[in-house]
Amino acid sequence: MDLHRHGILKFPNAGLLASSHDRGWQGVAAELRSHPSGDLPAIVPTQMEITLATRRCPGAQVSRKGAGLRQQTAVEPGTIWLCPVGVGEDDINISAPLSEVLHIYLPEDRFKALADLYGDARIRADTVRYLADVQDPLIRQIGLSILGELVQESSAGRMMVESAALTLTARVAQAYGHDRPDSAAPSTEEGSCPDRIQRAIAFIRDNLERDLSITELAAVACLSPFHFARMFKRVTGRTPYGFVSAERLACACRLLADRKISILDVALRSGFSSQAAFGTAFKRAKGYTPSEYRKLIGWTA
Structure with a gap:
């Protein structure tokens, strides 16, 4: 549709x-x-x-x-x-x-x-x-x-x-609309959710450069999108969005330490659509630009 x-x-x-x-x-x-x-x-x-x-x-x-x-x-x-x-x-x-x-x-x-x-x-x-x-x-x-x-x-x-x-x-x-029932039947999948969420986490870390979606991650975990979002927060303490954002920034920091990788390549390999979007997100999260970060860790051109 x-x-x-x-x-x-x-x-x-x-x-x-x-x-x-x-x-x-x-x-x-x-x-x-x-x-x-x-x-x-x-x-x-x-x-x-x-x-x-x-x-x-x-x-x-x-x-x-x-x-x-x-x-x-x-x-x-x-x-x-x-x-x-x-x-x-x-x-x-x-x-x-x-x-x-x-x-x-x-x-x-x-x-x-x-x-x-x-x-x-x-x-x-x-x-x-x-x-x-x-x-x-x-x-x-x-x-x-x-x-x-x-x-x-x-x-x-x-x-x-x-x-x-x-x-x-x-x-x-x-x-x-109509309220949900007072007592929903417990899910038979509840006990296996931590393992399923760990599968999704591994998938996220292996695919940070891709445009990930809740639907795709839920399918990896073999859960409905609603159940996946709820259980992901319960297991990790973070929303899927917050977790992916943190992982991408951590990946960017690791890549920025490598002198051979340009800032544009760091942005793309960390899942950002452009160098500008990466710079904006990085400064908002860290308080300084990617170039300033390289200087802070002793990286010089």
Whole structure:
């Protein structure tokens, strides 16, 4: 399923400021758009849409009708709208231009995976309520994290986004759909999880130069993405994203000590998309640039 097709159909006149279309994200997509005033076409979504206003637009309001409900919402930073799978929106109007709005799309199968994990068939993308002006700090924080990666790509950013999408799916299902059962049946895989996580760790260390994903690592561990993310944190004390980021920086430090390897090669072999991205991430983590680090360890050109 092309998650970005929804935005093309629903927002034909909107400006596209940033898109995850070429990022290779799995199980989630995001678009940052500007919207002119006016009406939007009627549409029945085939994926979960979460919309987050990121800037205040004085006087702007969004009026929409779906599932027989009329909603009118002032647009303020942090305003959240939920539009579930299958809820037809047949009347949407934007009263004034919106300069920056984040749209996050989650596929229906992410909710199915969550239902399978907890053994609760009531967890479905089409049972989420059609809501506007949702006040949810967790969804807002996740949305802003995804926005940060969308506008400035980072090392292991894809993994961070995919992990965040798992949490986002769980939050939407838990808070705005049917609750998970009070007692989920214990997994028969629980006892073998440490060994499975160690397999994933070995795979990470052998493939740091690649663009790793949660889905791929979960497959190596023979776990669902939800179960893998939860068990990885339990076993290692870190999220998969945090672990991969730390491993890439440790690898970069080892490579920087070798006089024969250029900084560009260090960046690529450590899994960074470019020397510039590597330099930014390295300085943010270490407090100095790769060149400054080489000087600190006594390396001279």
